[in-house]
Amino acid sequence: MIAWDGPSGSVLPVVTAPSTVLSTVGDEVDPADPAVVQLAADLVATMKVSPGCVGLAAPQVGVGAQVFAVDVTGHPKAATTHGVFVLCNAKIIEASRWKAGREGCMSVPDLTGDVKRAGRIVVAATLPGSGEEVTVTTDAFEARALQHEIDHCAGKLFLDRVAGAHAIYQRKVYL
Numbered sequence: 341m342i343a344w345d346g347p348s349g350s351v352l353p354v355v356t357a358p359s360t361v362l363s364t365v366g367d368e369v370d371p372a373d374p375a376v377v378q379l380a381a382d383l384v385a386t387m388k389v390s391p392g393c394v395g396l397a398a399p400q401v402g403v404g405a406q407v408f409a410v411d412v413t414g415h416p417k418a419a420t421t422h423g424v425f426v427l428c429n430a431k432i433i434e435a436s437r438w439k440a441g442r443e444g445c446m447s448v449p450d451l452t453g454d455v456k457r458a459g460r461i462v463v464a465a466t467l468p469g470s471g472e473e474v475t476v477t478t479d480a481f482e483a484r485a486l487q488h489e490i491d492h493c494a495g496k497l498f499l500d501r502v503a504g505a506h507a508i509y510q511r512k513v514y515l
């Protein structure tokens with residue numbers, strides 16, 4: 341089980357582009373460090389109070405670290421779902437079924453874009469707190485969310501992945 345069952349966290353302000361931390365490669369973390377567990381809890385708390393938010397990475401709350409939270413539960417484009425979880429030092433070890441799809445981001449509030457992502461991935465990571473090493477196999481929208489958050493931890497935004505200006509859209513509706 342990778343589901344988050346850590347302490348409750350605090351809601352943090354979300355930083356928006358252009359902010360240096362969003363384009364900086366995050367540091368690898370010690371998943372057992374109490375500060376990392378607190379960060380994980382804060383990411384979950386901030387994600388939960390943000391309508392339509394399916395994932396949030398440490399750089400988005402101003403921390404240059406390889407930690408992120410994901411929750412695509414109930415999303416219409418989701419197939420496999422693992423509920424609310426937080427991963428540290430995540431790396432994609434397998435990726436296939438590449439397909440374009442629309443993405444948005446709390447750190448880029450006014451735009452969405454079409455981004456090509458793998459529709460099936462295997463990710464290796466560690467869990468905050470226990471430090472347990474896990475591999476997560478997922479697909480569809482959860483796979484997209486994971487790739488988006490892993491990009492944040494590497495200092496990349498979805499805007500760095502769009503095919504060009506024709507694949508960027510002004511957001512009309514705020515979820």
Ligand SMILES: [Zn+2]
Nearest residue numbers: 444445446447
């Ligand atoms: Zn984002």
